[in-house]
Amino acid sequence: MKRILETAWRVAPTTASVLLLGENGTGKTILAEAIHQRSNRAKEPFVTVNCPCLKRELLESELFGHVRGSFTGAISDAMGKVAAAEGGTLFLDEVGDLPLDIQPKLLRLLQDRVYERVGESRSRQANVRIIAATNRNLAAEVKAGRFREDLYYRLNVISLELPPLRERPEDILDAANHLLRSIGDDLHREFRGFTPLAGEALQSYDWPGNLRELRNVVERAAILSDRDILDLADFEIPTSTHAATPQVGSYVSLAKIEEEHIRQVIERTTTLEHAARILGIDKSTLYRKRKRQHSPLSDFEFANETAACAG
Numbered sequence: 001m002k003r004i005l006e007t008a009w010r011v012a013p014t015t016a017s018v019l020l021l022g023e024n025g026t027g028k029t030i031l032a033e034a035i036h037q038r039s040n041r042a043k044e045p046f047v048t049v050n051c052p053c054l055k056r057e058l059l060e061s062e063l064f065g066h067v068r069g070s071f072t073g074a075i076s077d078a079m080g081k082v083a084a085a086e087g088g089t090l091f092l093d094e095v096g097d098l099p100l101d102i103q104p105k106l107l108r109l110l111q112d113r114v115y116e117r118v119g120e121s122r123s124r125q126a127n128v129r130i131i132a133a134t135n136r137n138l139a140a141e142v143k144a145g146r147f148r149e150d151l152y153y154r155l156n157v158i159s160l161e162l163p164p165l166r167e168r169p170e171d172i173l174d175a176a177n178h179l180l181r182s183i184g185d186d187l188h189r190e191f192r193g194f195t196p197l198a199g200e201a202l203q204s205y206d207w208p209g210n211l212r213e214l215r216n217v218v219e220r221a222a223i224l225s226d227r228d229i230l231d232l233a234d235f236e237i238p239t240s241t242h243a244a245t246p247q248v249g250s251y252v253s254l255a256k257i258e259e260e261h262i263r264q265v266i267e268r269t270t271t272l273e274h275a276a277r278i279l280g281i282d283k284s285t286l287y288r289k290r291k292r293q294h295s296p297l298s299d300f301e302f303a304n305e306t307a308a309c310a311g
């Protein structure tokens with residue numbers, strides 16, 4: 001992540017287009033704004049276009065503007081977001097969803113800095129810096145014929161891939177502390193972080209919704225807790241989905257649910273002691289339960305066998 005941010009800050013003051021890649025909630029929009037803030041366009045507008053939100057005709061007009069009468073409902077001339085972003089940055093969110101027939105118009109804007117309003121033949125000059133983001137694999141979209149190769153290469157000069165949180169568990173606590181401080185500012189409260197148990201639980205979960213989900217979980221805990229150090233009891237951290245997990249209400253025994261839950265916690269933790277603390281039992285009880293369940297002991301459990309029995 002450090003390397004990604006270093007590259008982002010290096011490219012920020014230039015006018016180069018930037019392509020941000022990553023799953024939903026990894027912070028692409030926030031990074032786009034931060035790049036804009038660190039550019040010499042910071043005092044100029046930062047304008048977002050959300051590509052999948054609009055129908056094709058409306059999207060073209062939203063981007064480039066239109067002249068009166070160019071389509072039903074075009075009752076007056078309108079400037080588009082390209083004009084609104086003049087001098088500043090145009091952020092194209094979910095650019096992978098841009099319809100194929102609008103893509104050449106974006107390419108022209110990127111290459112020649114010109115565009116036309118819908119229904120108008122005269123070209124207009126634009127001075128905008130483009131930052132685009134997508135959660136799609138654009139190379140695969142090109143192969144599938146849904147994204148133009150020339151546009152892909154034009155956008156992909158500087159691309160930054162934001163990794164999902166589950167691939168950087170070492171960053172989770174830092175991110176959670178950062179979010180907690182900013183949530184504290186909003187709530188006019190001063191938080192002092194997380195108890196070790198809460199921290200471990202935050203790090204053990206794989207956050208499919210990434211930073212957005214982490215923020216929601218931390219915010220909820222902060223609002224509902226009256227402590228200044230948030231504890232495990234303040235959190236509702238969802239159990240990650242697992243194909244083999246028996247669902248509550250399905251026809252399986254409690255023992256089976258317990259076995260599966262223990263298996264999952266062990267899978268996500270690095271020591272038996274850590275797993276036992278999350279499960280709220282002591283490690284010798286956990287060891288006995290694992291033996292009773294006839295689960296083959298993993299390397300890690302073997303390594304901890306002696307310690308567990310002593311404890």
Ligand SMILES: Nc1ncnc2c1ncn2[C@@H]1O[C@H](COP(=O)(O)OP(=O)(O)OP(=O)(O)O)[C@@H](O)[C@H]1O
Nearest residue numbers: 022023024025026027028029030031135211212215
């Ligand atoms: N660096 C950060 N500092 C504080 N909050 C952050 C940061 N990055 C992400 N977040 C939180 O995560 C949320 C999602 O971030 P963001 O909208 O930038 O993600 P995204 O990758 O653009 O998501 P999507 O693909 O769904 O649009 C933000 O609203 C914010 O609450």
